[in-house]
Amino acid sequence: MIDNIFDFIGGNHGQWKILKMEPIVGETLKQAPYLKIVKSSTVKSSEGVWSLKGLISNIRYTEKEEKEKLISIQADLGRPEATKAALIPIKKSEVWWTLAQDERRKIFEAQSNHTKTGLKYLPAIARKLYHCRDIGEPFDFITFFEYAPSDSEAFEELVYSLRKTEEWKYVDREIDIRLIRE
């Protein structure tokens, strides 16, 4: 087991019941009734109907001032009141990945306000990013969001805002999986 690597397994059991799986762009995943999240390793899991591997890494675009703001207000996963969640795997295009660091940062923040938008919904919407590109996975990122039922509308606003940005033009595949804590 490696501390920063997790498997997200769609199957017959898990901590989260899957309410809805909606393909936003590109191919969907097979329907599954539950999502299990477990600490893992680099070895591909064969459990469940599907399994996605993601790893926690260092921050790639966030600058010092943004980082300090985020740290001062963000909430951890696992708050008892946060009984709703969303698992959103996305894949970006090859065009995105061949851009230089400054070109990606410019689209990410100057044009798309990715961090600024996320900050608006903190601490209500807790968020954790897992990287999957480079390890043979079908997606580039998995973002896991957790929130209380009373913040459902705020969450819809957040995903709506992000999806209409310049950055999202580089998203080739996205599935929106909604969850409720069992």
Added chain:
Amino acid sequence: MIDNIFDFIGGNHGQWKILKMEPIVGETLKQAPYLKIVKSSTVKSSEGVWSLKGLISNIRYTEKEEKEKLISIQADLGRPEATKAALIPIKKSEVWWTLAQDERRKIFEAQSNHTKTGLKYLPAIARKLYHCRDIGEPFDFITFFEYAPSDSEAFEELVYSLRKTEEWKYVDREIDIRLIRE
């Protein structure tokens, strides 16, 4: 097999004969006579005396103008005249990894001229970077350099220049492994 993942195996055979293994900072690796480089997967190899896994990823600091310069003059690995090589695994400190993107970029280029220094020695010194952080490996990066015997002095200059930079103050472990093509 995953196209962007490679194993670097120190053992009894391989494409490269190990001439010297010198720990620059921190613990060394066990002595081995040969280095084998093979396309791999996320599964840890048990071959050899030691094995390091590294993956090719997107660029993390290089900006558009630098990227264009690099592409216009860099050489690929595998040139017949490039019979000398160096495998240099390094690990950076936790302090480095908790810095924000703009703080790391500033140290990397504004203070340490990492890209500018590399550019000075192109196309003579071919260079490939493999990432190992986040996948349970003991190092964060492996850099593989290849050059002709007539460029040996230039290569010594390059590693000497990099090691005295501000960036290198964040290097916690480094081993310099020198190779000759078998």
